[in-house]
Each structure stands twice: as C-alpha cells, then as structure tokens.
Amino acid sequence: MNLLKRCIYGFSIITLASMNVQCKSDKKSEQASQDATTAEAVTIEKSAYGTTPKGDKIDSYKLKNQKGMEVDIMTYGGIITSLKVPNKDGKSEEVVIGFNNLEQYTKDNPYFGALIGRYGNRIAKGKFTLDGKEYQLAKNNGENALHGGPEGFHRVVWTAVEAKGGDVATLKLKYVSKDMEEGYPGNLTVFVTYTLNNENALDVLYEATTDKKTVVNLTQHSYFNLSADFKKPILNDEIVIDADKLVPVDANLIPTGQLTDVTNTPFDFRKPKAIGKEIEAKDDQLIKGKGYDHCWVLNNQDKGYRFAASAYDPTTGRFLEVFTDQPGIQLYTGNFLDGTLPMRDGGTYAHRTGLCLETQHYPDSPNQKSFPSTVLNPGENYKTKTTFKFSVK
Numbered sequence: 597m598n599l600l601k602r603c604i605y606g607f608s609i610i611t612l613a614s615m616n617v618q619c620k621s622d623k624k625s626e627q628a629s630q631d632a633t634t635a636e637a638v639t640i641e642k643s644a645y646g647t648t649p650k651g652d653k654i655d656s657y658k659l660k661n662q663k664g665m666e667v668d669i670m671t672y673g674g675i676i677t678s679l680k681v682p683n684k685d686g687k688s689e690e691v692v693i694g695f696n697n698l699e700q701y702t703k704d705n706p707y708f709g710a711l712i713g714r715y716g717n718r719i720a721k722g723k724f725t726l727d728g729k730e731y732q733l734a735k736n737n738g739e740n741a742l743h744g745g746p747e748g749f750h751r752v753v754w755t756a757v758e759a760k761g762g763d764v765a766t767l768k769l770k771y772v773s774k775d776m777e778e779g780y781p782g783n784l785t786v787f788v789t790y791t792l793n794n795e796n797a798l799d800v801l802y803e804a805t806t807d808k809k810t811v812v813n814l815t816q817h818s819y820f821n822l823s824a825d826f827k828k829p830i831l832n833d834e835i836v837i838d839a840d841k842l843v844p845v846d847a848n849l850i851p852t853g854q855l856t857d858v859t860n861t862p863f864d865f866r867k868p869k870a871i872g873k874e875i876e877a878k879d880d881q882l883i884k885g886k887g888y889d890h891c892w893v894l895n896n897q898d899k900g901y902r903f904a905a906s907a908y909d910p911t912t913g914r915f916l917e918v919f920t921d922q923p924g925i926q927l928y929t930g931n932f933l934d935g936t937l938p939m940r941d942g943g944t945y946a947h948r949t950g951l952c953l954e955t956q957h958y959p960d961s962p963n964q965k966s967f968p969s970t971v972l973n974p975g976e977n978y979k980t981k982t983t984f985k986f987s988v989k
C-alpha cells in the first residue's frame with residue numbers, strides 16, 4: 597500500500613519513465629528494510645520433547661538469535677536443556693550441562709538447568725514458622741529441606757502461556773503450586789519468563805502471587821562450562837563476585853547467622869580469580885562446602901538490578917556476566933558431580949565440570965530474623981529479574 601501511494605505521488609510530479617525507476621528503487625529499499633527486520637529477528641520454535649513416566653507430554657522451545665546464541669527450554673521443570681554461545685572465533689557451542697533425553701531428567705537430576713522453587717537453597721530441619729504456625733517440609737538433604745523439596749518446581753510440568761519471537765524471543769511459563777504442596781502454605785501462582793535478545797543476553801523474570809502468607813525464593817540452576825569441553829573441570833574459570841561479605845555455613849551448609857568479611861579469604865572474588873586457585877585451601881568454609889557451595893552477600897543492594905558476578909574462560913574467551921536485583925548469589929562448583937551421570941554423547945560428568953551462579957535470597961532466611969525477608973503476603977507481587985549475558989574477550 598505504501599509503495600502504491602508513493603508510486604501515485606511520484607506519478608503526479610515526475611515523468612512516467614522516472615516514476616518507473618523510482619518505484620523500482622522503492623521496491624529495493626522496502627525489500628532491504630524487510631531483510632533487515634528478518635535478519636534481526638529472534639525466533640522461537642516449538643517441538644515435542646517426550647512423555648514423562650506419568651504420561652505428561654513435554655514440549656521444548658528453541659529461542660535463537662542472529663548472534664549465534666540459542667537456548668532450548670522444556671516445559672518439564674522449566675529446564676534449560678541446551679545453551680549455545682560463540683567463542684572468541686565465533687564458533688557457537690554448548691555451554692551448559694545436560695542430558696540427551698527426558699527420561700534421565702525424570703530419574704536422577706541434581707537440578708541440571710532447572711527452575712528452583714518454592715524455596716531455593718536450604719531451610720534448616722525443613723521447618724519454619726509463619727504467624728505462630730509451624731510448617732514442616734520434607735527433609736531431602738540430610739536433616740534439611742533443599743530447593744523446594746523432592747519434586748519442587750524442577751520436577752513439575754509448566755505450561756507455556758506465551759511463546760513469541762520478534763526483536764526478542766519470549767517464553768513465559770506458568771505453574772500453580774497448590775496450598776501445602778511440598779509443605780508450603782498458600783496457592784502460589786508462578787510465572788517465569790525467559791527472554792533472549794540479540795545482545796546474547798538471556799533474561800529470567802520470576803513473578804508470583806499467593807492467597808496465603810508463604811515464603812518464596814526462586815532461582816535458576818544451570819551448570820555452566822564455558823569451555824564447552826565437559827570433560828574439563830571449571831577450575832580455570834576466572835570469577836568475579838561483587839560481594840564484600842559471605843553467608844558462612846555450618847557442617848550441614850546451614851547459615852550460622854553471621855555475615856563475614858571476605859577480605860584475605862578464598863572467598864574474595866572482588867577481583868578476577870581462578871576458581872581453582874584456592875579451592876583446596878585448608879579453609880573451614882571450603883572444607884564444609886567441599887569446595888565453593890556458598891551464598892555471597894551482594895554489594896549495592898539498594899541499587900536493585902545491578903552487576904552481581906561474572907565467569908571468564910581464558911581458553912575460549914567466553915565471558916558470562918550475571919545481573920540481578922537479588923541480595924545474594926550462590927556459587928556452586930559442582931562438588932557433588934562424581935562421574936555417575938551421563939553426558940550427552942557418552943562419558944560421564946566428572947567432579948567440578950560445571951558451575952552454578954544461583955541468584956537468590958540467603959539460605960534459611962525463613963528462620964534467620966536478621967536476613968532480608970522472603971515472606972510473600974496475599975496482595976503482594978513477587979517480581980525479580982536475573983540476566984545471563986554472554987560475550988567474548
């Protein structure tokens with residue numbers, strides 16, 4: 597229509613011959629601008645992933661941009677099954693640990709790629725009190741509750757309520773966790789929206805509302821190996837964590853309640869430092885965590901959404917920056933990976949071949965009065981955002 601209008605306009609002011617030229621060149625420029633739009637588009641494509649042992653059909657969504665990044669997310673556990681990003685030579689490769697079939701995810705999965713809720717990290721003895729009423733959760737980590745319970749949000753089926761491409765690709769997942777599911781009070785309606793843009797950033801937006809007072813602490817549990825060589829431990833990765841303080845833990849990885857200064861400890865990542873540099877130090881906290889498995893108290897909490905941490909693999913040049921509005925971040929260095937779980941194309945995932953950067957509130961907050969609150973009341977909106985941004989250097 598535009599083209600026609602312009603041609604008519606052209607006809608009134610110029611000769612037939614020159615109009616012909618004008619229309620041709622308009623056609624060309626329209627085609628070019630269409631190409632530009634297509635070239636910039638971030639796409640999303642749905643496919644069937646499999647059927648769970650309970651008979652649920654699981655879909656997978658591939659979000660793909662024009663900068664060599666693609667992310668596969670399935671409706672089971674909202675799990676990121678694959679994330680590919682370019683290295684410094686422009687070669688796009690897999691950088692997250694994962695399995696190659698649904699069955700394995702439903703069997704034994706230490707949260708590979710999964711959405712974690714209702715409460716990410718540990719709650720001491722699986723117990724907490726709200727308005728004088730004690731709630732008992734399943735103990736799925738020794739005496740403690742971990743990552744929302746045995747099924748949590750990582751082993752449930754999410755519904756894709758929106759899947760669209762364009763300038764960015766968006767996958768919005770929904771899950772309704774019933775009152776007293778895994779022992780938590782209140783019907784909790786949760787939305788998690790994954791958005792991929794053309795700057796190689798993946799946003800994860802978490803939203804929730806409840807009809808009864810409850811606790812909420814949602815996170816994402818992808819294990820990154822930026823080298824793309826899953827046989828190689830992540831010990832050479834250089835980490836930065838913008839945190840002056842740590843949440844120290846006891847032998848069961850439950851916070852002691854203090855927040856300690858990281859200065860002159862292996863937990864000081866305010867300047868880039870290889871994970872492996874001090875991981876074997878005779879440090880009480882490292883011994884308790886069997887490596888790094890701790891929550892840091894992020895700086896600049898009053899700023900809201902800001903830089904939190906980064907990981908850099910010097911061999912491939914891949915650089916991951918994490919931004920969040922959350923008060924804490926758990927760095928977990930795959931200390932429990934023990935060579936029993938299968939890699940995608942043969943072999944098994946060995947000790948420390950992946951690292952997690954889990955943005956969150958501090959562990960055991962429901963029992964720690966001095967920690968920022970994780971309580972969600974009816975009428976309130978839980979809303980938090982984390983970004984995983986990839987580049988090379």
Ligand code: GLA
Nearest residue numbers: 706707742889926928932952
């Ligand atoms: C979290 C915990 C770890 C471990 C892993 C999964 O990061 O903090 O202790 O449980 O999940 O194995």
